[in-house]
Amino acid sequence: MVDLSGDFRLPADVYEKWYKQKHTAPELISKAIYGLTEFNREKIKKAKLVSNPGCYPTGAAFALAPLLSKGLVKSPIHLDSKSGWSGAGNQPKEYWDKADGYGKCMPYTLTGHKHIPEIERIFGEISGKKQIVSFAPMLLPVERGIITNAHAEMKGKASESELVGIYKEFYKGEQFIQVTSDVPNIKRVEFTNRVEVIVKVDERAKSVIAVSAIDNLMKGAAGQAVQNMNVMLGIDEREGLGLADKCAL
């Protein structure tokens, strides 16, 4: 089973605090494997229950994982994520239907978004230590896609080319992940299961800016679920997913 909800991504107590509701199947939580495929592939192969990641956590994880794994960034990490319209789900929302709703560009839930503990969990697992994030989501006037900017101070010193080397090594062999030399944009990943990532060093500010682009409905949701299903079934991870890549034309 691949579960797309947020129900098995967090310990029961954390879930109940952030989602503000009682968990009705806490005994299943410890059996669920977090389905960020590239990070948990071996466990997913043997999993009975995969908990598919949230869209923002997916974008955040791919943007920063190589730096986190090397212990190269300080906490807190400032995440500035922008999502297309479809990120809000498919229920009618009142703010969309106002006359001034169309084309709205609007940050929202500037503190306390329920994806924060999920992001901190995966950041913690990758880095091997507790990580604190500040997270600001924003609605983009497009149908789909998420751009995640991760801003953080660096721990120690490394040049941009060293970091790019670390990213390329980290994602080596991953067919859905691409470290780019120009800035990622939504158009290039929409309708695909791909992730584009770039990392830049701002030496003056002793900081890094890492940017990822995903399609929230594909790698951020259904696409990643299919990828996980493929891993569970022992078949090619790309099965059913290459079809969607318009860049493959």
Added chain:
Amino acid sequence: MVDLSGDFRLPADVYEKWYKQKHTAPELISKAIYGLTEFNREKIKKAKLVSNPGCYPTGAAFALAPLLSKGLVKSPIHLDSKSGWSGAGNQPKEYWDKADGYGKCMPYTLTGHKHIPEIERIFGEISGKKQIVSFAPMLLPVERGIITNAHAEMKGKASESELVGIYKEFYKGEQFIQVTSDVPNIKRVEFTNRVEVIVKVDERAKSVIAVSAIDNLMKGAAGQAVQNMNVMLGIDEREGLGLADKCAL
């Protein structure tokens, strides 16, 4: 009173047929003056009840009135009208909130739209004879504005410059109506009470194409209501409306 609903724009029997509901105050219908200001100004001055026009009928009337008044077009008239998002009102609609809703370009209600009898009524009054229209509305992926294309065969023969002359004469002195030499677009009228109109002759097809652009929330609704109120109060028609014209900067 200026009424913005569709309740007093049609005879009771026509209303009940097209709006599919019982009219609850039929005795008021004959007292209501149809509030297309430029065409009914003298009656509006003395009116107690003004029935403010629909957005599509407003766009259609300004596009074709000069030709109708001279008897220069044949029936049926083919209207192809495109409206921004806000034309659908401010109630949540399910089709907007689907993941594929954002940016949708979609013709709808290709036959039987309830604005048809209102358009035919005003076309009939201007031309002094019965007019039949075929009407195809479409949703545009913008917040506001209506572009109306009117296609019709010509009765008799006239050059484009003759028609332009007729339009300029017809709208002479009207401060909100502008006969343009380049094709109207929504950007130029949004947030204003203005109407832009162009008329073109296709000699090969013995047809005319007339195009108008309005802001459906201004000249197509609230702006025209304010204009009518000003006329009823005997004050400058532009009162409260010039403020909105960003072109006035």
Added chain:
Amino acid sequence: MVDLSGDFRLPADVYEKWYKQKHTAPELISKAIYGLTEFNREKIKKAKLVSNPGCYPTGAAFALAPLLSKGLVKSPIHLDSKSGWSGAGNQPKEYWDKADGYGKCMPYTLTGHKHIPEIERIFGEISGKKQIVSFAPMLLPVERGIITNAHAEMKGKASESELVGIYKEFYKGEQFIQVTSDVPNIKRVEFTNRVEVIVKVDERAKSVIAVSAIDNLMKGAAGQAVQNMNVMLGIDEREGLGLADKCAL
């Protein structure tokens, strides 16, 4: 060879009149097969030179062909076509880069568009008689896609269900053409080689409104070129094209 330009779609004299330039290879024109695949499949199989259709003519042909073939519409036919941004080609255009260019909704070239003779040629071939069209194109604020509304008076009388039957019969077995029961929209055909078509009867106006939706870069250009290439090579017409259909997911 599949030629995507407008150079081999018209007789030399018509070309020179509408394109306003000398034709430099008139001897090739008569050898070129017009590449509207579904209408010329047998000729394309043996062709050395296929002249790939323009985007607007493609949309117009699929909207009206069944009616034209049965002689059910009167001339002139009023075409109201709306195209996304990419229809303008990939050269920088000044009107796009003005501050007010983004999101512009703008009819243009209301008379004399160079696609008119191409549309009349294919309409004439399908109907077996001379057809006259009036054509009004418009720019939509989307990346890609064309919606074509065809408005025409009917010759004789037929119910909507009869016309739908004629459309379904006409396009029977065509894998890229779909007669829909709800109004076509761009979202459903973008990135695909598919055409969606609907036909409606307006009995009051004794008129039909037929609407088609295509992706101008696919069925309206490169997709149809690939389809033609497949026919020329004697392989499955869908080769290289199914990949793009996001609805296939």
Added chain:
Amino acid sequence: MVDLSGDFRLPADVYEKWYKQKHTAPELISKAIYGLTEFNREKIKKAKLVSNPGCYPTGAAFALAPLLSKGLVKSPIHLDSKSGWSGAGNQPKEYWDKADGYGKCMPYTLTGHKHIPEIERIFGEISGKKQIVSFAPMLLPVERGIITNAHAEMKGKASESELVGIYKEFYKGEQFIQVTSDVPNIKRVEFTNRVEVIVKVDERAKSVIAVSAIDNLMKGAAGQAVQNMNVMLGIDEREGLGLADKCAL
């Protein structure tokens, strides 16, 4: 004179380093008053030459000034700014005219943007000490408007309501600046000279997120220039600017 270019906003050496060109009138730089009206009003009253601020620096200054003036944020400050299409000027740009350009959401110039020294200058003046910023701009698929998210760790501790109090006090009496309780969005400020600002505290991350919204063509450019002109002439600052506020309707 109010100069809208970037020529008089920086010391000559800084200018030449970031703008990569020789300054041809360095003797005028020290005479120019930086035209962020609300911060330099007294000097502007007597100025002969006002150097109108850049659009991004304007958004950044209003988002953070109250915190900077109280010394409440640590350096580096992470700015994540999103600008509509018109921010790129009115020259044709190749990346806009590609088929995939329309609707593009794209971070760019992730390090080294030439507005950085201008932002640091004004941040330094407001805070009375050197400030370092990391700055990531992004293109939004809208015509106009800038959303600036400022992320920074706090110096010391303050509750959100204390910070809101500081913001309200700081901007007291300023007619164009509004501290909002819901998140600012572009729609509410477009075509106006207004600034909307909100400040939020993320206690877990010991950080603040401050957001401002401006119209880059108004408060971010021409509107602020008019405001400065009004100050120089000793007339009402709102002269010529109230007209543009569609919220005034």
